[in-house]
Amino acid sequence: MxxxxxxxxxxxxxxxxxFQNRDALSPDYVPEKLPFRENQIRQVAQILAPALHGSKPSNLLLYGKTGTGKTAVARLVVERLQAQDASKQIVTCYVNTRISSTEYRTLAKIAESLPLPEDKKIPGTGLSIGTVLDRIFTSISTTKAHLILVLDEIDYLVSAYGDDVLYQFTRAGEEVKPGFFTIVGISNDLKFKDELDPRVLSSLGEEELVFPPYxxxxxxxxxxxxxxxxxxxxxxxxxxxxxxxxxxxxxxxxxxxxxxxxxxxxxxxxxxxxxxxxxxxxxxxxxxxxxxxxxxxLRSLPIQNKLVLLTASKFSNGTNTGDLYLAYEGLARRFGIDALTQRRVSGILAELDLLGLLEAAVVSKGRRGRTKRIRLLIHTGTLSKVMAEDSQLLGLL
Ligand SMILES: Nc1ncnc2c1ncn2[C@@H]1O[C@H](COP(=O)(O)OP(=O)(O)OP(=O)(O)O)[C@@H](O)[C@H]1O
Ligand SMILES: [Mg+2]
The missing domain is CATH 1.10.8.60 (Helicase, Ruva Protein; domain 3)
Structure with a gap:
């Protein structure tokens, strides 16, 4: 009871x-002072400062593991920069591409920060990406805006939509004159650079700054x-x-x-x-x-990875690669999902191991070669709860 x-x-x-001010612990709170980040703050400020006398600052990439102060530093510097701008030409825009989630919504958010004429405003849906980009560029050019654009968690945009939009941005220099824009990209995934076209990378990464862990x-x-x-x-x-x-x-x-x-x-x-x-x-x-x-x-796993994890959860005492694969095939059939090859499933097991969701440890079977011992590392309750949110899996759970 x-x-x-x-x-x-x-x-x-x-x-x-x-509590006397619980908001100070909320994820959106930006403290006035960021100790141990004085260097990063100064460097970002130096790179962006030319905007104050009407020159285009270099584009900038901020890297570092999660929770190292990238977002906080970027927001703080951009806020202070805008406060210093007597000419009122500087426009700042902050978008988290994971939260805005689609390419279209990311662009719409950028457009919102610009003074677009009533008939050129961006509706919730319906325009082509090209049209939205055109309106953004035209607005920067006609209002002579100096746009500082912070694209936080930029890796999400790139892994979901590729780097096409970024390519358009890096090429738009002439089109937006006499205005200009500078991109501050933020990522905690160093691999995302590999997904960029070299031309995009060289433009976006004109300056780079790494944030060490505390x-x-x-x-x-x-x-x-x-x-x-x-x-x-x-x-x-x-x-x-x-x-x-x-x-x-x-x-x-x-x-x-x-x-x-x-x-x-x-x-x-x-x-x-x-x-x-x-x-x-x-x-x-x-x-x-x-x-x-x-x-x-768990939520962000692709469907096949979820399926492999669900299969592993059926073996309360752990299992080996061979038995897991047989069970996986059976489960895939029941869900009406095409089964992957054993090799691909091995790859998925390695990824899940890396995420700490299960353990796939290589063990020797003597003369019969080697196999992997598979053991789930998370509560089955948590797994079922999240899997039940997936409409593709819901029916059978
Ligand atoms: N130097 C600092 N002083 C005070 N608070 C800090 C400092 N660095 C980070 N924080 C706080 O820690 C939290 C995480 O910081 P932040 O959001 O900037 O991390 P991040 O590097 O952007 O991480 P992620 O890559 O996960 O987005 C925030 O609440 C922020 O206010
Ligand atoms: Mg962040």
Whole structure:
């Protein structure tokens, strides 16, 4: 039997006292200061500064693992640049191509930041990509705009749609005169450069900047500063912040993970009606954040990878490549999906292993050669939950 309503509300009332500004821990919050990124901030600022006297800055690519401050630095510099612009010619636009998700919506978002005449505005759907690009370029040219365009998580756009639109952008210099635009591309996937046409790469990567992971010590300082804004004094003991930093730094120094852990831990403490955030809250938060990470990874898998994973989940004590393949073929047939060759399935197993969703360890079978021992590493409950969201798999689950 759950707690009585009064108890739940009573705890919530007490718990709310833990936070003084919960938004400071939300994913969209950009802190005023970004310690340990002074160099990156200065370099990005130096590269973009020519826009202030009407010259086109170089295009720029920002790289680095997740949670290393790329988005925060780009947003901060672009905001400050715009604030310094007395001529009011600088137009800034920030688009996350993973969130805008389609090529069309990405372009529509860019168009929104420009002053397009009423009859040239971009409708929700219906225009060709070429027409939308034309309107964007014409607007930059006629308004003499100096556009600073931040394309965050640019790898999503490229892997889903190729680099055609980027190619058009890098070629549009003459067309947009006397206006200009500069692209700041951001990615945490270094491989995405391999998917770019060399001409696009050389233009987009005129300047490149790499963001290193934070050290645990740096994460601790970042958390301490954020904790002061977000929580009431004395609510988060320093040992708890240390644990949080250590856990967020265990793979690579990921500030996003650190901030997420702290927020979720605060929410857990609130729900439990306790007066401070404890180490136990951080551990519970870690489990929750980790399971969100797994769910996100599962959601973005291609259908065949999902099928292989589902097959592996049928063997509660693990299995080997041969037996897994037979079961996979059977399952594919039931779902009405064409089965891949054993070789391709081996490739998928290696990818799933890399993502930490299952373990595919090579074992020797003596004279009979080698096989792989396959073992699921995630809860079957999580797997079924996410798989049930997939319409292709839903019917049979
Ligand atoms: N130097 C810093 N000081 C304070 N907060 C920081 C710093 N660097 C990052 N953060 C915070 O950590 C979180 C993640 O940072 P950010 O979104 O910039 O990472 P990212 O490099 O863009 O990661 P991803 O590649 O996953 O998008 C944000 O909440 C941000 O405010
Ligand atoms: Mg980012």
């Amino acid at each position: 759950p707690d009585s309503l009064d108890e739940i509300f009573q705890r919530a009332k007490q718990g709310r006292a833990l 050290t645990t010590e740096e994460l601790r300082a970042i958390l301490t500063a954020r904790e002061k804004i977000a929580f009431k004094p004395g609510v988060v003991p320093s040992a708890v912040l240390n644990l949080c930093a250590a856990m967020a730094g265990s793979e690579h120094g990921d500030a996003r993970r650190a901030v997420d852990l702290l927020r979720v831990a605060g929410e857990i403490a609130e729900r439990e009606g306790i007066h401070e955030v404890t180490e136990d809250c951080i551990r519970k938060a870690s489990e929750r954040v980790e399971s969100n990470r797994v769910e996100d990874a």
